[in-house]
Amino acid sequence: MSAELIFVLGPGGVGKTTTSAVIALEAAARGQRVALITVDPARRLAQALGQERLPHRPEPVPGVDGLDAAMIDRSEAWAHVLAQCISETASISALKSNRYFQSLVSEFPGSLEYVASDVIVGLVAEADYDLVVVDTPPATDALAFLDAPRRLGKVFDGEFLRLLRGGGGIMSRAARRGGGVIRKVLATFVGEATMEELAGFLQLMQEVLAYMRERSRRMRALQYRPETRFVLVGAADTAQLGDLETFRNQLSQRDLSLHALVVNRLIAEPPDEASCRKAAAGTGLEEWATRHQSLIAGEAARQRTRVAEKTRWAEGLPRYTVPCLTLEPRCLEDLARLMPHLAQPTVPPLETMIP
Numbered sequence: 001m002s003a004e005l006i007f008v009l010g011p012g013g014v015g016k017t018t019t020s021a022v023i024a025l026e027a028a029a030r031g032q033r034v035a036l037i038t039v040d041p042a043r044r045l046a047q048a049l050g051q052e053r054l055p056h057r058p059e060p061v062p063g064v065d066g067l068d069a070a071m072i073d074r075s076e077a078w079a080h081v082l083a084q085c086i087s088e089t090a091s092i093s094a095l096k097s098n099r100y101f102q103s104l105v106s107e108f109p110g111s112l113e114y115v116a117s118d119v120i121v122g123l124v125a126e127a128d129y130d131l132v133v134v135d136t137p138p139a140t141d142a143l144a145f146l147d148a149p150r151r152l153g154k155v156f157d158g159e160f161l162r163l164l165r166g167g168g169g170i171m172s173r174a175a176r177r178g179g180g181v182i183r184k185v186l187a188t189f190v191g192e193a194t195m196e197e198l199a200g201f202l203q204l205m206q207e208v209l210a211y212m213r214e215r216s217r218r219m220r221a222l223q224y225r226p227e228t229r230f231v232l233v234g235a236a237d238t239a240q241l242g243d244l245e246t247f248r249n250q251l252s253q254r255d256l257s258l259h260a261l262v263v264n265r266l267i268a269e270p271p272d273e274a275s276c277r278k279a280a281a282g283t284g285l286e287e288w289a290t291r292h293q294s295l296i297a298g299e300a301a302r303q304r305t306r307v308a309e310k311t312r313w314a315e316g317l318p319r320y321t322v323p324c325l326t327l328e329p330r331c332l333e334d335l336a337r338l339m340p341h342l343a344q345p346t347v348p349p350l351e352t353m354i355p
Helices: 016-029 044-048 074-085 089-096 099-106 111-125 139-157 159-165 170-176 181-190 192-204 206-223 239-253 273-280 286-310 332-336 339-343
Strands: 004-009 034-038 067-071 131-135 228-235 260-266 319-323
Touching: 004 016, 004 139, 016 034, 016 044, 016 067, 016 131, 016 228, 016 260, 016 332, 016 339, 034 044, 034 111, 044 067, 074 089, 074 099, 074 111, 074 206, 089 099, 089 192, 099 111, 099 192, 111 131, 111 139, 111 206, 139 206, 192 206, 228 239, 239 286, 260 286, 273 286, 319 339
Parallel strands: 004 131, 004 228, 034 067, 034 131, 228 260, 260 319
Antiparallel strands: none
């Protein structure tokens, strides 16, 4: 049986990585075997888990039974793809040293997303995990990540690429006919050395392209499984809160359904006025405590009203609210304190805060 899959999406700087980590921790605490993966090149996940860095392949998180974590490394992911497709070491070395392949790995748009798809497909298919949680890149990059399988399919199905790689393609004919007219004409424009290198790249990439096309097809299929869920994260203290509806609409245009909304950094309701006066009794700060309580209570109420208005579109969607933290989580204990907030949807719903 394949694993469940959760994609955690949202703008940058809203606590998306922290939310991903807490979701994974909460699932592991319930006895599930969990792989927590980040596609975000920043090292926030490692910091949140109290680690200096994370490996490319999931490894156990010290102190947490059932939880493995990893940060996808572009170079290692491509090396794995090559190892799956090409059996000869010499051919792998030749491809790695080819400048067209080097450009594909480092500069081609979506290169990381393509190989990340390979990693995720593999983890879901393995019997090692019950759940795979994916911390995606920030907002627009997250959509690019979800679109990568579709874009790759279009590239591989394109007429131009078929001409280049197919048996009757321009480059294939030019590569076979060393003294042919086609090759001579092309070599005039791009140079003989360039022709040799490009022809070698296309020849070596045949199996790789076929493999990546199949993995991308499987990744796209994963997005539409009932076992796959999409969680959108926003923060109550950012202007980007109003962009979440647009993000939801963009998912809908891709026929993908949002399954939950997480709103981070809500101001916690302060104790009532009487409790504040009692706590300050005998200190001479009774009046200050009362004014301070009134200010915080007012700001908390205004923030909740604003959040309710900005997320009115999410009526009926499970929503989870997380209080504002003094410091960014940097250890497992910090994350554990947030687990209760993501265990059950917020009750009462935020709509009740709208006058």
